[in-house]
Amino acid sequence: MQAVFIVFNQANTERVEYLLDLLEIRGYSWWSDVKGRGSVNGEPRMGTHTWPEMNSAVLTIIPSDKVDPLLEKVKKLDEINLDVGVRAFVWEVVKSY
Amino acid sequence: MRPLPNTNDGSTALRLRPLNADRKSLYERTIEPLLAWLEDTYTGTLRWMLKYKAMILIVALLLFGSSLVLLKFIGTDFMPQTDESSITLNAELQTGTRVEETMKVARKIESFVFEEFPEIQILATSAGSDDEGSMFSLFQTSGSNVINMTMRLKNPDERAEDVWQVAARLREKIDVIPEIVVYDISTTSGFGGMTGNTVNVEIYGYNIDKTNLIAKNLADRFETIPGAVDVQISRKADKPELQVILDREKIAGHGLNTANVSSQIRNRVSGLTAAMFREEGSEFDIRIRLKEEYRNSITDLENISIVNQMGQRIKLKEIGEVVEYFSPPSIQHKKKERLVTVMVKPENVSLGELANSINASVSEVEVPDDVKIVVGGAFKDQQESFMDLGLLLLLSIVLVFIVMASQFESFIMPFVIMFSIPFAFSGVFYALILTNTTLSIIAGLGAVLLIGIVVKNGIVLIDYINLMRDRDNRLEDAIIMAGKSRLRPVLMTAFTTTLGMLPLALSSGEGSEIWSPMGISVIGGLLFSTLITLVLIPILYAMMAKTGQRDKTGRLRAKFTELE
Numbered sequence: 001m002q003a004v005f006i007v008f009n010q011a012n013t014e015r016v017e018y019l020l021d022l023l024e025i026r027g028y029s030w031w032s033d034v035k036g037r038g039s040v041n042g043e044p045r046m047g048t049h050t051w052p053e054m055n056s057a058v059l060t061i062i063p064s065d066k067v068d069p070l071l072e073k074v075k076k077l078d079e080i081n082l083d084v085g086v087r088a089f090v091w092e093v094v095k096s097y
Numbered sequence: 098m099r100p101l102p103n104t105n106d107g108s109t110a111l112r113l114r115p116l117n118a119d120r121k122s123l124y125e126r127t128i129e130p131l132l133a134w135l136e137d138t139y140t141g142t143l144r145w146m147l148k149y150k151a152m153i154l155i156v157a158l159l160l161f162g163s164s165l166v167l168l169k170f171i172g173t174d175f176m177p178q179t180d181e182s183s184i185t186l187n188a189e190l191q192t193g194t195r196v197e198e199t200m201k202v203a204r205k206i207e208s209f210v211f212e213e214f215p216e217i218q219i220l221a222t223s224a225g226s227d228d229e230g231s232m233f234s235l236f237q238t239s240g241s242n243v244i245n246m247t248m249r250l251k252n253p254d255e256r257a258e259d260v261w262q263v264a265a266r267l268r269e270k271i272d273v274i275p276e277i278v279v280y281d282i283s284t285t286s287g288f289g290g291m292t293g294n295t296v297n298v299e300i301y302g303y304n305i306d307k308t309n310l311i312a313k314n315l316a317d318r319f320e321t322i323p324g325a326v327d328v329q330i331s332r333k334a335d336k337p338e339l340q341v342i343l344d345r346e347k348i349a350g351h352g353l354n355t356a357n358v359s360s361q362i363r364n365r366v367s368g369l370t371a372a373m374f375r376e377e378g379s380e381f382d383i384r385i386r387l388k389e390e391y392r393n394s395i396t397d398l399e400n401i402s403i404v405n406q407m408g409q410r411i412k413l414k415e416i417g418e419v420v421e422y423f424s425p426p427s428i429q430h431k432k433k434e435r436l437v438t439v440m441v442k443p444e445n446v447s448l449g450e451l452a453n454s455i456n457a458s459v460s461e462v463e464v465p466d467d468v469k470i471v472v473g474g475a476f477k478d479q480q481e482s483f484m485d486l487g488l489l490l491l492l493s494i495v496l497v498f499i500v501m502a503s504q505f506e507s508f509i510m511p512f513v514i515m516f517s518i519p520f521a522f523s524g525v526f527y528a529l530i531l532t533n534t535t536l537s538i539i540a541g542l543g544a545v546l547l548i549g550i551v552v553k554n555g556i557v558l559i560d561y562i563n564l565m566r567d568r569d570n571r572l573e574d575a576i577i578m579a580g581k582s583r584l585r586p587v588l589m590t591a592f593t594t595t596l597g598m599l600p601l602a603l604s605s606g607e608g609s610e611i612w613s614p615m616g617i618s619v620i621g622g623l624l625f626s627t628l629i630t631l632v633l634i635p636i637l638y639a640m641m642a643k644t645g646q647r648d649k650t651g652r653l654r655a656k657f658t659e660l661e
């Protein structure tokens with residue numbers, strides 16, 4: 001089991017939902033409004049007058065064999081428009097109930 | 098894309114291919130490159146101009162100054178005069194002229210109108226109408242010596258000359274008719290007295306003879322002013338009347354009073370409606386009065402018998418006398434003072450110019466202590482309306498400033514934006530000069546309208562510059578980025594408004610003179626101020642703004658130095 005944390009511009013909301021359904025991922029936790037900025041470049045998402053856009057984030061715990069297809073899809077999604085922005089981060093799940 | 102099915106014949110497929118292939122649309126091929134070129138040119142110019150800010154500002158101020166100089170050459174009017182395809186002629190012959198003579202003159206005028214004025218389609222004449230008080234006399238001066246003519250012209254697009262040219266030609270013809278003492282030609286239809294385009298010189302004074310003399314003197318002076326036509330004195334010439342002066346003691350002795358004597362004279366001279374004659378649904382008054390030969394001279398009148406209550410017949414000359422008398426037809430009052438008005442119409446000059454030369458002429462005349470002269474009329478209305486308009490302008494500027502100051506949380510930003518307003522007015526003046534239009538209330542209305550429209554362009558630009566600066570761009574970079582990004586919206590709003598006003602400005606139908614000045618002033622002001630907005634506002638912004646002014650986080654963090 002591995003945890004995948006996807007942060008994305010709210011403009012990508014429907015596409016991310018579609019990705020999860022496409023890979024038959026049922027369980028996830030979703031944060032609708034997330035502020036943030038990229039480590040290298042890109043516009044900050046602050047929800048202010050200056051930087052009006054906002055991100056959303058989704059955390060999903062999935063079997064390890066599903067992780068790579070998901071990351072591949074996320075990369076594909078990012079390449080549609082680099083300015084919109086989506087990132088995914090993976091870490092190990094040690095235990096779960 | 099799926100290949101086209103083979104069932105179709107090949108030619109269609111061939112013809113379809115180029116359309117569906119990577120051909121760009123017409124918009125992408127023409128408008129897009131044009132707009133891209135415009136953006137590049139604009140940002141290039143802006144970058145260059147940011148280096149010469151002071152020079153650009155001086156050039157702009159010179160442009161504004163020159164438009165103010167031009168203002169001197171723009172005539173002012175109250176309302177734009179309209180070609181209503183109607184001319185009214187009101188001519189007076191020597192007082193006391195017989196109806197027959199008046200009719201003759203009227204026929205003469207009619208004959209040359211029909212011959213030499215093909216523009217005139219319909220003509221209605223009333224000449225020498227009875228002044229005994231018909232309904233008509235409520236609206237028009239009447240009398241045996243008065244000719245009233247109403248002429249209807251062809252539609253403006255069906256004739257070569259406008260109504261003022263036709264009126265001017267008519268004036269030339271009427272000037273040389275010796276019988277006509279005074280006349281007035283008006284080009285407003287209906288009861289146009291309310292909206293007459295005249296300069297009125299009001300002479301207040303109790304003494305009728307004195308004011309008459311001054312009025313005559315002024316009228317003679319005004320006649321010589323170029324562009325002044327139809328000079329008219331409101332107090333008409335004295336009319337000859339016969340006055341019956343009764344000896345009250347004598348009539349009392351005969352058992353009569355003034356009321357029944359006057360009613361008896363009236364019945365005998367102008368007649369008594371005794372009964373009605375009805376025939377086939379029509380009714381006719383039966384009027385009984387003396388035969389003309391018995392009421393034609395003063396002696397005849399003095400011989401009229403008055404019957405008293407005892408049935409005795411008393412000759413009029415026994416109880417009074419009939420005398421000839423000249424009476425002023427009417428005495429006008431205003432503000433409880435007797436008043437004579439001298440009315441002057443402008444021809445080929447604006448109302449404002451005419452009023453100025455009349456003012457100069459009035460000041461040369463010596464006025465006695467008990468007489469007061471005031472220049473009024475449409476010119477006064479015009480001045481009052483311009484004052485109101487000025488106040489309105491000031492109010493809307495203040496309101497616009499308040500709204501912007503509160504929204505931008507700054508006093509400098511609104512000030513920069515409102516710099517485009519004077520240039521909008523410059524644009525109005527340039528447009529009026531170019532189209533040879535006078536500055537009327539309607540054109541002024543357009544100028545008031547402009548304040549709101551023009552400011553909007555500045556807001557669009559400034560707001561975006563602020564945003565770019567908030568995003569940590571350097572001042573000049575922010576200005577250029579904003580210019581590039583906001584060029585399209587600014588041009589879009591300017592051109593949509595301009596095109597929307599174009600039909601108004603270009604219309605040429607009957608009465609279009611009323612509204613076209615508004616279109617002209619809005620278009621001129623908007624185009625000029627848009628240009629100025631795009632150039633001057635970024636430069637002013639650069640001059641007024643200080644680097645780091647909008648770095649709010651930086652200022653806040655300066656307080657956290659203890660954390661370092």
